[in-house]
Structures are given as C-alpha cells and as structure tokens.
Amino acid sequence: MNSLYAHHALLPQGWASNVRLHWNEHGELSQIEHDASLQAHGHEYEQQAQWVLPGMSNLHSHAFQRAMAGMTEMAGEGKDSFWTWRDLMYRYALHITPEQIQAIAAQLYAECLRHGYTAVCEFHYLHLNQEGSFYVRPAEMAERVIAAAEQTGMGISMLPVLYSYADFGEQALRHDQRRFSTNAEEILQLIAALECKRNAQVEVGVAPHSLRAASISQIRELVAALPVERPIHIHIAEQQKEVDACIAYSGKRPVELLLDSGLVNQRWCLVHATHLNKAEVQGIAASGAVAGICTTTEGNLGDGFFDLPDYIAAGGRFGIGSDSHVSQSPVEELRWLEYGQRLRLQGRNIAGTQAQRKVGDFLYQAALQGGAQASGRKLGQLKVGYRADIVVLDDAHPNLAGINSTDVLNTWIFAGNDNLVRDVYVGGQQVVQDGKHLRQAEIQAAYGECMRSLRAL
Incomplete structure (x- = not known):
C-alpha cells in the first residue's frame, strides 16, 4: 500500500477534506490529491481514515x-533537586550494557510511536564501557540505539554528545561520569563511524552536552568540522544553579x-533554556534556533517554567x-506546556497568536515545525517531498464523535487521558495498528528481561 485516503487531513494550510496521500518506495510523499473521491476495489474500499495528521518529532x-x-520518586533526607536526581542517574548509567540499551531504546521508541511521535533526536552520551574505555567498535552504543530505531521503525537523528568536563572552568570529570568522557576529536571520530548509518530514516548530528561540560573552543571545533546541514543540540540554562555558576565563571549567563x-x-x-532574561528570549528567537522544551521532565526535576508568551x-x-x-506522549508535553503557563501567569489560553487562537492547533503545529527543524530532516508536514510520517486518530473514540475538524486538536490535547492514536506510519511503513506496535510482544519481552536483570543489581 502506497496511499491513504483521508476524510480529513491536517495539511500545511490547515485541515482539508477528501485528501488522498501517495508516497513512493523511498517513504516520501509523492502526490497529494485534493477533493478526491473514495474508491472501491471490487467489494472493498481503499485504505481510509477519518483524522490524519503529520507525526510529531x-x-x-x-x-x-x-x-x-x-x-527516583522518593524523598531524601535533605532537599531533593535536579542535582540529587542526577547522582542517582549516574549510578544507574554505570551498569547498562550495549544489549540492554538496545532493549530499553526499542521499548521507548515503540511507546513513543504508539502515542504519535514518529521521529526522535537522541542526545546520546553513554559512549564508553563500565570501566570508562571505548568498546572495540567505538560507536557500538550509538549503533545499538540506531538498531532499536530500525527495529521499531522510528526515524532518528543521532546526536553523539561531547562531555569533557564536570563544570565551568574545565573541571575534571567525576569518577561516576567516566562512561561519558569524550573530547572533540573522539566525537568527530564517532560521527565518522556512524556515517554509514545515514539514510532517509537516520541522520547524524552532534551535541555538546552543555557549557558546563564542553568549552566554547571545543564547540567551535565541532561546528567547523560538521557538514553544514547537520543539527546541533545543547542543554542550556536548565537550572538556576547552572546560571549562577556560569555568571561566576564568565560574567555572563549561559x-x-x-x-x-x-x-x-x-x-x-x-534544550530547556528554562532560566532566561528578556534579552536572551529575544536573542534565541532572532537566531532562528529552536527552543527544546521538555515539560514533563522539567516538571519532574523541578527545573522551572520556560518563558513561552514572550518567546x-x-x-x-x-x-x-x-x-x-517519565512520559512518552506528545499530548502530555503540549498539555503541560500550556498548563504550566496558566499556573505561572494565573490565566488561560496562553499559547496562541492573532493568526491562530486555538491553543491546541497552535501548539501542535508549532511543535511540528520546531521538531522537524531540530531533527535536520524533512518532517512535520503532509507535503510532497516530505517523509510519509502519518498519525491516524481513533475516530471511534467518544471524544471524536461528531466533532468538527476545527476542534480535533484541542480535544485530543486537552480532553481526557486515553491515547487517541490508532495507526502510525513512518516513511510510509505502518508500525502501529489499532493502537498496538506491530512488534510489541517481542520488544516488551526483551525489555522485561533487561529490567529484571537491572533491578537485581
């Protein structure tokens, strides 16, 4: 099957009715028919769906x-924070094997696909073995994560992470950070080793971890060596402690x-950019960069609120x-992005513009565009030349009964907690059917075995 008839499809210009999507053998949308009629083949109609959307990155x-x-949801003796959580995460990361990271990533990606994500940017810094040395194949851990994406059908932008220092001022890494330890030359070697993995479903960029863990001179070296179309990601200004430390070191905010x-x-x-002043908000916007907002994690870790209205x-x-x-649902990320602003500002319907007043529509479409840009891939639009990454909503669900197209996104995002995703296609290949990943049983079995082993440590 290389086509899908959509009674209602979210196209770049908005919702359209009676649309037929065609894609080629490379997984790219090749034709979009407007005002199409549903066709019968013998006694059966062609593949069809009521509510069709671009998949989310x-x-x-x-x-x-x-x-x-x-x-990690247990109170400690003192005040818990991002930093106490990080110590627990480091201890956990020290035990994971290549086989286990593939099983974990496959479980995660299958869950993300079932909720409507069709691409992921993997900020990957678990490069080394438990002793802190490279594997025989230096890129093995990254290769395992890419293999998990291939196993599940998830599109991926692999971002090998440069992680050289423990804090500002090029402080030496701690012993429990040994599996992350890399310099710029080693990261460029990892990127070169992953070049053969690049295809229509896989991109390779780079990620200096943060200004705490990578120097500006190292970042310049990476940027100069990386092909100009590749994505670059960085954690920044996630915690106030980080901002204060950066000012103490450099006299400037991160x-x-x-x-x-x-x-x-x-x-x-x-990524995060949680603690900004007005000039930084304007500066990020003017640069054309994407702010990577991770609301459920930022809430879980007590990071703070992104300045969304000014941005x-x-x-x-x-x-x-x-x-x-802690969540694998784009609906939950978008819902709490808006709800966080409502709580912070004590108002309603924060995310929107004069051109788009429907909050769900604004959030979903803006996140589609930003996520696609951050991935370095042609995603996020049902448009010729873009990937055939398609989400079909469950029109049999009561929330969508008799609904107008102008209310679909608001209802999906803000009404109830059922997963309304029925089917998912990535690059034209169906990976989720009737809410279930097509390889869900084998993926869950491998993950269960992995977790029994890890929890026994």
Whole structure:
C-alpha cells in the first residue's frame, strides 16, 4: 500500500477534506490529491481514515533513562533537586550494557510511536564501557540505539554528545561520569563511524552536552568540522544553579555566553533554556534556533517554567521532547506546556497568536515545525517531498464523535487521558495498528528481561 485516503487531513494550510496521500518506495510523499473521491476495489474500499495528521518529532531523548522512570520518586533526607536526581542517574548509567540499551531504546521508541511521535533526536552520551574505555567498535552504543530505531521503525537523528568536563572552568570529570568522557576529536571520530548509518530514516548530528561540560573552543571545533546541514543540540540554562555558576565563571549567563560566540543559527536546538532574561528570549528567537522544551521532565526535576508568551511574541521557534521519559506522549508535553503557563501567569489560553487562537492547533503545529527543524530532516508536514510520517486518530473514540475538524486538536490535547492514536506510519511503513506496535510482544519481552536483570543489581 502506497496511499491513504483521508476524510480529513491536517495539511500545511490547515485541515482539508477528501485528501488522498501517495508516497513512493523511498517513504516520501509523492502526490497529494485534493477533493478526491473514495474508491472501491471490487467489494472493498481503499485504505481510509477519518483524522490524519503529520507525526510529531521528539526533539530530545536520553533513551536509557526510560528504564529508571518512576524509580527516583522518593524523598531524601535533605532537599531533593535536579542535582540529587542526577547522582542517582549516574549510578544507574554505570551498569547498562550495549544489549540492554538496545532493549530499553526499542521499548521507548515503540511507546513513543504508539502515542504519535514518529521521529526522535537522541542526545546520546553513554559512549564508553563500565570501566570508562571505548568498546572495540567505538560507536557500538550509538549503533545499538540506531538498531532499536530500525527495529521499531522510528526515524532518528543521532546526536553523539561531547562531555569533557564536570563544570565551568574545565573541571575534571567525576569518577561516576567516566562512561561519558569524550573530547572533540573522539566525537568527530564517532560521527565518522556512524556515517554509514545515514539514510532517509537516520541522520547524524552532534551535541555538546552543555557549557558546563564542553568549552566554547571545543564547540567551535565541532561546528567547523560538521557538514553544514547537520543539527546541533545543547542543554542550556536548565537550572538556576547552572546560571549562577556560569555568571561566576564568565560574567555572563549561559544563553548570553553562547549567543555571544556567534555560532548559533537555525541548525541549533537549545534544550530547556528554562532560566532566561528578556534579552536572551529575544536573542534565541532572532537566531532562528529552536527552543527544546521538555515539560514533563522539567516538571519532574523541578527545573522551572520556560518563558513561552514572550518567546512566542518574539517569533521564537520551539519543539517538544520527552527527555527522561517519565512520559512518552506528545499530548502530555503540549498539555503541560500550556498548563504550566496558566499556573505561572494565573490565566488561560496562553499559547496562541492573532493568526491562530486555538491553543491546541497552535501548539501542535508549532511543535511540528520546531521538531522537524531540530531533527535536520524533512518532517512535520503532509507535503510532497516530505517523509510519509502519518498519525491516524481513533475516530471511534467518544471524544471524536461528531466533532468538527476545527476542534480535533484541542480535544485530543486537552480532553481526557486515553491515547487517541490508532495507526502510525513512518516513511510510509505502518508500525502501529489499532493502537498496538506491530512488534510489541517481542520488544516488551526483551525489555522485561533487561529490567529484571537491572533491578537485581
């Protein structure tokens, strides 16, 4: 099957009725018929769906952290924070094998696909073995994560992470950070080793972990060596402690320091960017970079609120990511992106513009565009030449009974907790049918075995 008849499809210009989508053998949309008629083949009609959307890009993922979701929700003796959570995460990361990271990533990606993500940007820094040395194949851990994406059908932008220092001022890494330790030359070698993996479903970019873990001079070296179309991601200004440490070290705030380097442009995704002043909000928007907002993780870790209204007013681009994977649902990320602003500002219907007043529509379409840009791939639109990454909603669900197309996205995002995704196609290949991943049983079995082993440690 290389076509799908949509009674209602979300096209770049908005909802359209009676649309037939065609894609080629490469998984690219090749034709979009408007005002089409449903065709019968003998006694059966062609493949059809009521509500058809572009799949969402998950622009920030640490796949291995899926295995520890729910295991850190216990109060300590003192005040808990991102930093106490990080210590637990480091201890957990020290035990994961290549086989286990593939099983974990496959489980995660299958879950993400079932909820409507069709692409992921994998911010991958678990490079080394338990002793802190490279594997015989230096890129083995990244290769395993890519294999999980291939196993599930998930599109992926692999982002090998440069992680050289423990804090500002090029402080030496701690012993429990030994599996992350890399310099710029080693990261470029990993990127070269992954070049053979690139195809229509796989891109390879780079990610300096943060300004705490990578110097500006190292980042310049990476940017200069990377092909110009490849994506670049970085954690930045996630915690106030990080902002304070950056000011103490450099006299500048993290986003200010990075923007002053002159490196940031549309290739960049600035992940979190939680603690910004007005000038930094304007600066990110003016640079054309994408802000990578990970609401459920930011809430789970107590990071704070992104300054969404001012950023929207400045024309800023943003997308969503599931980060530590306490949630695998784009609906939950978008819902809590809006709800967080409502709580912060004590108002309603925050995310929108004069051109698009429906909050769900604005959030979903903006996140489609931002996520696609951050991935470095042609995604996020049902448009000729773009990937045939397609989400079909469950028209039999009561929430969508008799609904008008103008209310679909608001209802999907803001009404109830059922997963309304019925079918998912990635590159024209169906990977989810009737809410279930086609390889779900084998993936869950491998994940279950992996988790029994990890929890026995």
